[in-house]
Amino acid sequence: MTGRIVIVGAGVAGATAAKTLRREGYSAEIVLLGAEDGLPYRRPMVSKEMLAGTADEPRALLESAESWAALHVDVRPATTVEGIDPDRAHVRLADRTEIGYDSLLLATGARPRQLCDPSRNIHTLRARADVAPLRAALYDTGSLLIIGAGLIGCEVAATARTLGIAVTVIHAGPTPLDRIAPPAIGEYYRKLHADNGVDLHPDVHLHHLVDTDEGVIATAADGRTWSAATALVAIGAIPNTDLATAAGLAVDNGILVDSHFRTSAPGIFAAGDAAARYDPATGTHHREEHWNSALTHGTAAAKSILGLPIPPTEAPWGWSIQYGLNLQFAGRIAPTDDLEVHGVLGTPDVTVYARRDDHLVGAIAIGRPADIRAARTEIRTVR
Incomplete structure (x- = not known):
């Protein structure tokens, strides 16, 4: 390959793909287009160190400006792509500029699900730009209502x-x-949060959420209400597939790709949170929303673009730090799986393994990272 590779999306999938292309010896032009201001950064820090105000800016970046320059990657922050022309192999930017490509990687990520129109006191949190308004609101008001107890x-x-x-x-x-x-x-996590002063209410079927002069009020279908001066809606994410849809690519809860990250259009690949990858073991497409999955997608997609063998499919995995405890998980645990406990439930020293038809399909651990490393290998082997 001698032409330009354009990557739309400067999250970890897109950034990792750019670095992998260089690592594998690709010497032609690479253009990395990011919608957000600033250089690519570590998104998991948004809800932890960045919100807490303890993030070290150099550590938050995936690479420094000098490193990107040394890699000869043309990183363009604050750049919006408005359209793709697969027939002409061009992308069109918001300023009407067109960029041709030999190969195109869509790493467009995802956006937070909304419950209502955004307002001054109702927030979502996904990007670095979301941090300052939420942090300021917390200090100004002193109270927070969170809808959703996911990660x-x-x-x-x-x-x-x-x-x-x-x-x-x-x-x-x-x-x-x-x-x-x-x-x-x-x-265990319900009790952990309660012990740290969080008022947590499960099994709430929310009827509506409204921002009033007295604060944000959430009303459940059974009539119960909760209020706070500030609210955060944290109910998952929606893949950013608008560009792919408008370009005529196959989309179904993500940009559909085969096991080598190829979309339905020649020369166009997709990876990360926006991609729904085909799994030959199940005959279905899966979309992952974890940082580590996006990172491995970026590596594999770059190799696929270059026609190189891609790494074996890795089990999805991730981590979360809450109150200083390290929670790690791998695979997918279903309610009907057989569970096997190592350690002591109700303590910060436990691993739960999930088996299905005598095969390990998932694991989750508190304070036992070595168990998850081993589980990831076994899950990948049996897939």
């Missing part, structure tokens, strides 16, 4: 409590983290 909701609750903010969490599920954790682990 972002729980991490923000823990961070806000360290800042001395009064925190209430309402959650549609029976326990926190129920998308990744079995009930026993979720119950």
